[in-house]
Amino acid sequence: MHKPIPPAPTTPGVLDLRPLIQLVQVLREPGGCPWDQVQTHRSMRRELVEEVYEMLEAIDDNDVAGMREELGDVLLQVVFHARLAEEDGLFSMQDIITDVVDKLVYRHPHVFGDTQVDGAAQVVANWETLKAKEKTDRKSVLDGIAKGLPSLMRAYKLSAKAAKTGFDWPDAPAARQKVDEELLELQEAAEAGDGDHTEEELGDALFALAVYARKLELEPETALNRACNKFDRRFRYVEALVKADHREWKDLSLEDLTALWNQAKQHFSVTK
Secondary structure: OOOOOOOOOOOOOOOOOHHHHHHHHHHHOOOOOHHHHOOOOOOOHHHHHHHHHHHHHHHHOOOHHHHHHHHHHHHHHHHHHHHHHHHOOOOOHHHHHHHHHHHHHHOOHHHHOOOOOOOHHHHHHHHHHHHHHHOOOOOOOOOOOOOOOOHHHHHHHHHHHHHOOOOOOOOHHHHHHHHHHHHHHHHHHHHHOOHHHHHHHHHHHHHHHHHHHHHOOOOHHHHHHHHHHHHHHHHHHHHHHHHHOOOOHHHOOHHHHHHHHHHHHHHHHHOO
16 A cells, blocks of 8 residues: 655645655556556656657747646656656755756856856856856867757757857858858759758758857747747648638649638738
8 A cells, every 4th residue: 555645735835846756656666557667767758858848839829727737747757757766776856956956056156156247148158157167077068968959959059159169150141151052052962863962961051040040149949940830820721721612632733722821821910
């Protein structure tokens, strides 16, 4: 018989993670959940990524109820991975909390120390300096950039880190010129019919666009996500138009599709 899960505290301002921590412990113990018992850090990787993206979607949609739910799901992932580590004698949830608190105190000397700052930019600069002092084992300025990041985000971060050494275009127009060069090389590779080389050149063009975005002080991942959401809205509207007219997709010409797409663009430009 498992110990009962303690109720959440009712005292205002008191945060208690014990109900969730003990719940995960019960799920993992003999007599718990067969699915939870066989999970590992690696097998739970996809769930962690999915929960984070669902949280991002709730933010983009300004869905407060969704944010509350998805933050809970992300927190569950944190507690679950902490439990796996604790079972292996590696670290505990308390270790995680202690470490991040210590790190934040150290990297905020303007709050918890005597350092003076003029604004957010200086805070970021101090943060990077203090972070570099912590990571003494790093041999490259590119160390610490996760290879599992979305590729556009990784391209942005790689070029930004490299730029700190002076390896950068002088301005946005110069970066834009590189984009044009890469697009021309992509076109030449595509026309040559070399699939592997075309893929390589497409990657170079996307990387150049990420650098150009950085020089424009824009986040390429955010920009692409915005474009994806826009396409999603417009295409769903087109689907509704096709269905409402009792038409078949196979019967629509390119001119028909273009006209429908323009209707969708007009609709959302008016309803913004």
